Amino acid sequence: MSVQFIPIKPTDNYRSIKNKFRGIASNIKSDSDTQDCYLLLSQEIGQIEGGIKQAMLNGVFLHDYSVGIYKSDKLKQKASKSFFILSKEQDSEEHEALIFKAEQLARSQKDIFKLVDAPSNKKSPAVLAAYAEQIANEGSDRLHTQVLHKKEIEEQGFHGLLAVNQASPDPPVFIKMEYRSNHTDSKHIGIVGKGVTFDTGGISLKRSSNLHLMKSDMGGGAAVLGLMRLVDQLQLDINLTGIVPATDNSIGQNAIKPSDVISSYSGKTIEIIDTDAEGRLLLADGLSYMEQNYAPDVLIDIATLTGSCITALGTFAAGFITNNSKISSKLMHSGYKTGEKVWELPNWDEYKSLIQSNIADVKNFSGHPRAGAITAAKFLEHFIGEHKSWAHLDIAGMAMENAPGSSNQVATAFGLHLLLDFIETYQKEA
Numbered sequence: 001m002s003v004q005f006i007p008i009k010p011t012d013n014y015r016s017i018k019n020k021f022r023g024i025a026s027n028i029k030s031d032s033d034t035q036d037c038y039l040l041l042s043q044e045i046g047q048i049e050g051g052i053k054q055a056m057l058n059g060v061f062l063h064d065y066s067v068g069i070y071k072s073d074k075l076k077q078k079a080s081k082s083f084f085i086l087s088k089e090q091d092s093e094e095h096e097a098l099i100f101k102a103e104q105l106a107r108s109q110k111d112i113f114k115l116v117d118a119p120s121n122k123k124s125p126a127v128l129a130a131y132a133e134q135i136a137n138e139g140s141d142r143l144h145t146q147v148l149h150k151k152e153i154e155e156q157g158f159h160g161l162l163a164v165n166q167a168s169p170d171p172p173v174f175i176k177m178e179y180r181s182n183h184t185d186s187k188h189i190g191i192v193g194k195g196v197t198f199d200t201g202g203i204s205l206k207r208s209s210n211l212h213l214m215k216s217d218m219g220g221g222a223a224v225l226g227l228m229r230l231v232d233q234l235q236l237d238i239n240l241t242g243i244v245p246a247t248d249n250s251i252g253q254n255a256i257k258p259s260d261v262i263s264s265y266s267g268k269t270i271e272i273i274d275t276d277a278e279g280r281l282l283l284a285d286g287l288s289y290m291e292q293n294y295a296p297d298v299l300i301d302i303a304t305l306t307g308s309c310i311t312a313l314g315t316f317a318a319g320f321i322t323n324n325s326k327i328s329s330k331l332m333h334s335g336y337k338t339g340e341k342v343w344e345l346p347n348w349d350e351y352k353s354l355i356q357s358n359i360a361d362v363k364n365f366s367g368h369p370r371a372g373a374i375t376a377a378k379f380l381e382h383f384i385g386e387h388k389s390w391a392h393l394d395i396a397g398m399a400m401e402n403a404p405g406s407s408n409q410v411a412t413a414f415g416l417h418l419l420l421d422f423i424e425t426y427q428k429e430a
Contacts (some may be wrong), residue, residue: 012052013336013339014051014052014054014055014337014338014339014417015055015338015339015340016339017052017055017056017059018055018056018058018059018062018339019059020059021055021056021057021058021059021060022058022059022060022062022063023059024059025059025060025062025063026063026064028063051337053098054098054101054102054105055339057098057099057102057103058102058105058106058109060102061102061103061105061106061107062106062109062110065110065113065114067113067117067410069114070119070122101234104230104233104234105230105416105417105420107229107233108226108227108229108230108233108413108416109226109413109416109417111131111135111222111225111226111229112219112222112223112225112226112411112413112416113410113411113413115127115128115131115218115222115225115411116215116216116218116219116222116399116400116411116413117215117410117411118215119215120197120198120214120215120248123197123198123215123218124170124197124248125170125171125172125173125195125197125246125247125248126170126171126173127197128173128175128195128197128218128221128222128225128244128246129147129173129175129246131225132145132147132175132177132225132228132244133145133147135225135228135229135232136177139229139232139233140232140235142179142180142181142182142232142235143177143178143179143228143229143232144177144178144179145175145176145177146175146176146177146178147173147174147175147176148173148174148175148176149171149173150165150171150172152174153172153173153174156174156265156289157263157265158172158174158245158265158285158289159262159263159264159265159285160245160262160264160265160270160281160282160284160285161174161245161247161281161282161285163256163260163262163272163281164196164202164247164249164256164278164281164282165247165248166252166254166255166256167202167250167251167252167253167254167255167256168247168248168249168250168252169250170197170247170248172245172246172247173245173246173247174243174244174245174246174285174286174289175195175221175225175242175243175244175245175246176241176242176243177224177225177228177241177242177243178240178241178242179228179231179232179238179239179240179241179242180239181236181237181238181239182237183237186237186238186239186427186430187238187239187297187298187426187427187430188238188239188240188241188294188295188296188297188298189238189239189240189241189296189297189298189300189423189426190240190241190242190243190290190291190294190296190298190299190300191224191227191240191241191242191243191300191301191302191419192224192242192243192244192245192283192286192287192290192299192300192301192302193218193220193221193222193223193224193225193242193243193244193286193301193302193303194217194218194219194220194221194244194245194279194282194283194301194302194303194304194305195218195220195221195222195244195245195246195247195282196217196218196221196246196247196248196249196278196279196282196304197215197217197218197246197247197248198214198215198217198248198249198250199214199217199248199249199276199278199279200214200248200249200250200251201249201275201276202249202250202251202255202256202275202276202278203251203255203256203257203258203275204258204274204275204276204277205251205276206276213400213409216304216399216400216409216411217249217279217304218244218246218304219303219304219395219399219400219411219414219415220301220302220303220304220305220393220395220399220415221244221245221246222411222413223302223395223413223414223415223416223419224242224243224244224302225242225244226413226416227240227242227415227416227419227420227423228240228242230416230420231420231423236423236424236427237427238423238426238427239296240423241290241294241296243286243289243290244286245282245283245285245286246282247282249275249276249278255275256272256275257272257275258272258273258274258275259271259272259273260272261359261360262281264281264284264285264288264383265284265285265288265289265383266284266285266288266292266382266383266385268284268361268362268382268383269360269361269362270284270357270360270361270362270363270364271357271358271359271360271362271363271364272363272364273363273364273365273366273367274364274365274367277364277365277376279303279304279305280303280305280364280376280379280380281364283301283303283305283380283383284379284380284382284383285383286301287299287301287380287383287384288383288384288385291383291384291385291387292385297389298327298389298390298391298426299384299387299389299390299391300390300391300392300393300419301380301391301392301393302393302395302415302419303392303393303394303395303396304394304395304396304399305373305376305394305395305396306372306373306376306394306396307372307396308369308371308372308373308376309372309373309394309396309397310396310397311372312345312373313343313397314397315397315398315401316341316397317335317341317342317343317397317398318335318340318341318342318343318393318394318395318396318397318398318414318415319342319343319344319345319373319393319394320342320343320344320345320391320392320393320394321344321345321346321347321374321377321391321392322344322347322390322391322392323347323381323387323388323389323390324388324389324390324391326389327389327390327391328344328391330422330425330426331344331391331393331418331422332344333425334418334419334421334422334425335418337421338417338418338420338421339417340398340414340415340417340418342393342418345373345374345377346374347374347377347378347381351371351374351375351378352378354366354368354371354375354378355375355378355379361382362379362382364379373394376394377392377394380392393415395414395415398412398414398415399411399412399414400412
């Protein structure tokens with residue numbers, strides 16, 4: 001029997017600890033013929049703050065995910081290991097609850113990995129809808145899914161979603177998921193995720209250098225779907241509604257064109273300056289629908305929205321904008337706690353002037369290579385009505401990362417743990 005001691009440095013945070021234990025567990029999986037492996041938590045480790053312990057467990061439970069599910073040679077793929085978590089506290093309810101939460105978190109993360117890593121020809125909008133229906137069918141009676149298809153989308157006036165979908169061979173879907181607490185006075189959080197299954201840029205075609213990574217442009221939508229599953233598994237005392245408008249952004253004779261003017265679910269008109277600023281058209285419909293039909297206490301959108309956010313923050317943090325200082329502090333705290341860091345960008349009205357249109361209510365892009373992440377958020381702000389507790393999360397630089405054992409960038413499930421911790425914190429304080 002081989003024994004490996006894994007040091008934890010004082011500078012390690014949740015994310016680094018999770019990745020460290022995931023890497024070690026994955027190496028055990030690859031290098032060992034032993035089917036059963038044990039993670040022994042020493043007495044000292046057992047006394048460490050619960051979040052660090054959960055990070056260790058979370059990493060271990062991620063060990064069996066492989067990005068190579070489409071490889072033809074399956075014989076070289078070894079069977080997954082069974083990991084047993086041992087500790088001097090292993091009989092306690094707290095210990096068992098910690099393991100359960102870490103395992104469920106990892107399961108939702110792996111589901112998001114599979115969705116985001118999947119190539120576009122394996123990931124139509126219908127695939128996202130089928131996953132949403134699957135997790136509702138497998139979940140408790142608190143979780144329900146409804147999928148609107150193209151005819152219903154047209155009838156209800158989701159014009160932003162329909163405009164992006166114009167050149168696609170695959171019809172769009174509008175996914176609604178509802179999780180309801182048993183308590184009638186529980187707070188309600190609404191989250192909208194961008195579900196662009198592949199983004200060519202449309203007529204405003206993207207450069208080819210990283211075009212293959214645009215399969216990840218539904219990372220925000222995948223995070224919403226995974227979050228709905230996770231909240232149901234943990235049976236949190238919160239009301240949660242998730243919305244994912246989904247389509248790809250293709251090129252064809254019917255594609256939306258720069259200079260076109262379209263309507264939206266809210267009734268506001270939009271001048272199209274750049275067809276590669278398509279995700280905000282989906283979110284505009286989703287946010288308006290959420291605000292008008294659910295009126296949640298907190299309204300959040302999450303999207304791989306702008307390259308400008310990557311320019312500003314790199315791949316170390318997601319950007320966010322909010323109109324509520326309490327939401328801001330909670331998101332920052334959850335980001336540091338989970339290692340899914342976020343940084344607030346200014347929400348000043350001066351930026352609104354950059355998206356004013358002469359012929360429509362608003363234009364979808366300023367036309368200038370400056371303040372792109374902020375002006376995208378100011379565009380979305382037009383579609384939240386009078387909501388006073390809204391936050392926009394731009395995870396463009398965080399949905400994929402370079403990982404050990406992979407020559408390409410792979411999915412991170414960024415946003416899942418951040419939003420879970422935000423919800424748990426909000427629930428406790430409410």
